Amino acid sequence: MDNKFNIVLGKDISIKDATLVTSFPGVGLTSTIAANFIVDSLKMERIGYLLSEKLPPATVVQEGVPFHPVRLYKRDELMVLLSDFAIPIQLSSAISNTILHWRDDGEYFKMIVALEGLMTEPTQEEREIRVFGVGSTERARERLKEANIGIFDHGWITGASGLMLSEGNRLEREVICLLADANPMFPDARSAAKLVEAVDEILPEIRLDLKPLYEEAEKIEENIKSQLEKAKSMIAARQAPAERMTRSYMYG
Amino acid sequence: MDNKFNIVLGKDISIKDATLVTSFPGVGLTSTIAANFIVDSLKMERIGYLLSEKLPPATVVQEGVPFHPVRLYKRDELMVLLSDFAIPIQLSSAISNTILHWRDDGEYFKMIVALEGLMTEPTQEEREIRVFGVGSTERARERLKEANIGIFDHGWITGASGLMLSEGNRLEREVICLLADANPMFPDARSAAKLVEAVDEILPEIRLDLKPLYEEAEKIEENIKSQLEKAKSMIAARQAPAERMTRSYMYG
Amino acid sequence: MDNKFNIVLGKDISIKDATLVTSFPGVGLTSTIAANFIVDSLKMERIGYLLSEKLPPATVVQEGVPFHPVRLYKRDELMVLLSDFAIPIQLSSAISNTILHWRDDGEYFKMIVALEGLMTEPTQEEREIRVFGVGSTERARERLKEANIGIFDHGWITGASGLMLSEGNRLEREVICLLADANPMFPDARSAAKLVEAVDEILPEIRLDLKPLYEEAEKIEENIKSQLEKAKSMIAARQAPAERMTRSYMYG
Amino acid sequence: MDNKFNIVLGKDISIKDATLVTSFPGVGLTSTIAANFIVDSLKMERIGYLLSEKLPPATVVQEGVPFHPVRLYKRDELMVLLSDFAIPIQLSSAISNTILHWRDDGEYFKMIVALEGLMTEPTQEEREIRVFGVGSTERARERLKEANIGIFDHGWITGASGLMLSEGNRLEREVICLLADANPMFPDARSAAKLVEAVDEILPEIRLDLKPLYEEAEKIEENIKSQLEKAKSMIAARQAPAERMTRSYMYG
Amino acid sequence: MDNKFNIVLGKDISIKDATLVTSFPGVGLTSTIAANFIVDSLKMERIGYLLSEKLPPATVVQEGVPFHPVRLYKRDELMVLLSDFAIPIQLSSAISNTILHWRDDGEYFKMIVALEGLMTEPTQEEREIRVFGVGSTERARERLKEANIGIFDHGWITGASGLMLSEGNRLEREVICLLADANPMFPDARSAAKLVEAVDEILPEIRLDLKPLYEEAEKIEENIKSQLEKAKSMIAARQAPAERMTRSYMYG
Secondary structure (H helix, E strand, O other): OOOOOEEEEOOOOOOOOOEEEEEOOOHHHHHHHHHHHHHHHOOOEEEEEEEOOOOOOEEEEEOOEEEOOEEEEEEOOEEEEEEOOOOOHHHHHHHHHHHHOOOEOOEOOOEEEEEEEEEOOHHHOOOOOOEEEEEOOHHHHHHHHHOOOEEOOEEEEEHHHHHHHHHHHHHOOOEEEEEEEEOOOOOOHHHHHHHHHHHHHHOOOOOOOOHHHHHHHHHHHHHHHHHHHHHHHHHHHHOOHHHHHHHHHHHO | OOOOOEEEEOOOOOOOOOEEEEEOOOHHHHHHHHHHHHHHHOOOEEEEEEEOOOOOOEEEEEOOEEEOOEEEEEEOOEEEEEEOOOOOHHHHHHHHHHHHOOOEOOEOOOEEEEEEEEEOOHHHOOOOOOEEEEEOOHHHHHHHHHOOOEEOOEEEEEHHHHHHHHHHHHHOOOEEEEEEEEOOOOOOHHHHHHHHHHHHHHOOOOOOOOHHHHHHHHHHHHHHHHHHHHHHHHHHHHOOHHHHHHHHHHHO | OOOOOEEEEOOOOOOOOOEEEEEOOOHHHHHHHHHHHHHHHOOOEEEEEEEOOOOOOEEEEEOOEEEOOEEEEEEOOEEEEEEOOOOOHHHHHHHHHHHHOOOEOOEOOOEEEEEEEEEOOHHHOOOOOOEEEEEOOHHHHHHHHHOOOEEOOOEEEEHHHHHHHHHHHHHOOOEEEEEEEEOOOOOOHHHHHHHHHHHHHHOOOOOOOOHHHHHHHHHHHHHHHHHHHHHHHHHHHHOOHHHHHHHHHHHO | OOOOOEEEEOOOOOOOOOEEEEEOOOHHHHHHHHHHHHHHHOOOEEEEEEEOOOOOOEEEEEOOEEEOOEEEEEEOOEEEEEEOOOOOHHHHHHHHHHHHOOOEOOEOOOEEEEEEEEEOOHHHOOOOOOEEEEEOOHHHHHHHHHOOOEEOOOEEEEHHHHHHHHHHHHHOOOEEEEEEEEOOOOOOHHHHHHHHHHHHHHOOOOOOOOHHHHHHHHHHHHHHHHHHHHHHHHHHHHOOHHHHHHHHHHHO | OOOOOEEEEOOOOOOOOOEEEEEOOOHHHHHHHHHHHHHHHOOOEEEEEEEOOOOOOEEEEEOOEEEOOEEEEEEOOEEEEEEOOOOOHHHHHHHHHHHHOOOEOOEOOOEEEEEEEEEOOHHHOOOOOOEEEEEOOHHHHHHHHHOOOEEOOOEEEEHHHHHHHHHHHHHOOOEEEEEEEEOOOOOOHHHHHHHHHHHHHHOOOOOOOOHHHHHHHHHHHHHHHHHHHHHHHHHHHHOOHHHHHHHHHHHO
């Protein structure tokens, strides 16, 4: 397996001194909602894609424009990597390596902040949404303490976020993973708001106005649900009778 | 995986200034019926094939003549790519790359028009058939507007059509995807007629007489159904007792 | 995947001006019975094998002598390729290429005749057995007409026979596929006799006495059934308790 | 796939003029019991292994000493290849090639004798145990006749034994396969005794005292059963709760 | 498949004259508990990792710090390899080779001690926990005798421990496998204590105080159970509705 994704950037972009926030679809789509909010409220510019032939073939249409599903956004020293696909587990290592070894003028990302949801036990739904953090280095763990974010002290973190953490620890690269309690059954914008708050506290150089997120929470959830519905239709369509027949006949 | 199909052309064919219409079997076989109609009514010439060892081994017999299933047709500046196979999902990237990077004298296709069906909700069957479009570039989206074709504003498009759209957007190559509501349960010639109308409006250089399509709709549907039936027989045959035994014994 | 089989010939054999009849196990084992009859009644000599490491590992014992399962026979300008294995679908392309690109002194086979069974609908069992033909070239289709063999006008032919037909059409190489109605439930010697008759008419240079085939039909069917039974025993044996345990434990 | 196993020998061993007896676990573990008896009663020396990274990872412990599962033994001009593993079907070709192409000073094994069990129909259990033979060459078939061993005249032999037979036939290398009726449900030492008798008659240079085999039949069966039980425990252990969880979580 | 893991060490570490204790999760997590106890009570230092892109992507968080799951610890001449993952069966050979061929200044590990659990029959639960040993060489078996550890005389040992034993036997490298009866249904700290005792007797150069292990047995078990629970939550999370949909749609 190739151990990298192709990075394709629209124009000459420097990542020097940049902090990268990453978001892959997870529990409650918390990280997806959070990353979209950051991109929108900071009016970040779409600057490129990560491409791999091993990703499922599909385009995401937004406002009539078709995009690759793993996209990069930038404003000043902040970058966001937003994937509309859950990265297949076999590609986790490739995407983690691509991000960690991305170099510009000999320099890597200054810091990586990976957003994740943490499945909340159903009985805990009424409780307050907690945000935990894991830091790859001493400095990263200090940042979490300064931001009053509780430490996720024991457990497993899977996927690219997990790999970036242990590689970050090994290579002394600053990686922080933020995990918010999230409802696994539906898009959870309240959880996303808590993640955004934590990002805001971790990155003092940006200032995010959370009011619209709380106010538009429902609208955002509806947009996402509707996109998921459309995706479902397309899937069903791709498996319509005629096609299914052709396919089963071919490899049957 | 090879990331290209082999293009084999019967004679020296130029694709310069050509527009390519692509059709892979989908919902209601809408795109297949539409592409067949265009090929027939413009009396287009079969000029070659796309080949891949990864396609299922089979020949399509038409009027007693055996053909490869992914065929190319041409008349003047119009080309049609018509696949009798649903392209396996693992080959979507290969076929998309083959089409987008096909160069002739340094030039690519002037425009690519991908035909697709959109699964109509059963309750919407009585409603009018809608055609939507997605354009990869500003120019492509203007074309859709000029042709009075509604924009497919949010959602996913999978397979080679989807990949051609997002690559088209990234590389500033003009790709249009036309999607018509279609009935997923049977070959839908009325939907195909709407697709053909849209192609006719997008490509002013051709003029298609839609009357025969509406008149022969049923006959076309019947031909397709009968081909599908025959294919089913062959499948069953390939899995007849003796063979099944041999196969299971071999890898059992 | 290698796209060729290894051709191993016992001695220096010329294929110049030769016609090749191919037979892979199919519906009713029609083509297998037909090819065996041709080999026996023309007293053809076993001249070699097609080998592939991807074929299942097994030997076929006949009259106490162990042979590879894909065998070549020859007498004068006629050759027969007789496979005791259903070629796995992933090898169809390899065997088709091996046959089509087999060259001797710059020359290919003069003609290839692929034998196939066509699944007869149960309700048609009482009807007369029909034989259809598909020809890759104009000349091949004329041959079928001269031999009074009906044209298989629309449909799919899968496997190596199908690929040889469309490649034959594309490369202007003479390939004929003969398809006889056959009963999918048991070895069908009556169907095989019809296939042999068709071969006899297509190839005027040979003269086959069909009387013994009709007379020995039942004996042939019994031999085949008994071989299949023995194969089944060996399979069962290979999956006997001790072994199954070892295997499941190894990859469990 | 590599088409050879690695041959690792403990010291400088010559195979010149040697006959190789092969045994892979099969029906009734007949060949395993027979080969073990030959090794023990001739006090053969363990001289090496066949290794492949594609074999399942495991060691066989015998009298406290851990061995690789595919072992070679030798005394004078007799060698035995004894595998505790059923060779996975994908490795049949590799092990067959390794054995057939093993050369020493330009010379191959003088003869190869493959031991196999033949599943006895339950209703035949009371009947006498029959031994059949297949010979790759005229000379091999004569040997069988001289030893009064009946010919296995029609059927299939799968796995490495089958491949060695047809390759032996093609390359004119002397390969004999001995097949004894065996009970597929339990270790069958009576069947093994018949196999050993046949080996004894085929190889006049050795003289095996069969009395202990008949007398110790039950003890041998018990040893084998107990080893299988232990293997089963280890398997179960490898799939204990904690591990199963880890595994499913990893590739889930 | 690569036949080695990458060894990454934090600083310049010599393995000369070192003994390596290995532990992969198994029955009752016995070896895991034992290895953790040794690491803790000898205050061993974490010195590096074994990495492979074929391992599942995940990080293990301990006291807020994220680590790779296959870790190396060292104090004086003792090293411990502790894996939080059950090594996938396809990687057994790679990890065994990595360990056996790890050389430092031309020298390998002086000795390797592999810890394993042995599934105890439920009816034996009340009986005393037994510890058995297997030694690859005469010297290793003498060590076991000197330490009064019973010999595991017949049976199979699978996975990397098994491979290290037979390779150790073949290459005359000293490998000892210690197997303790363990309860397959829950973390078994009493069994782990017995394993540690055996290690203590095999390695006279270290002196382990077993009292805390017996006293903290329950606490250790609880810690492990709680980590497993957390892992389970993460798994469930990774398969939350939104993601499952995306995934099935992609490869459906």
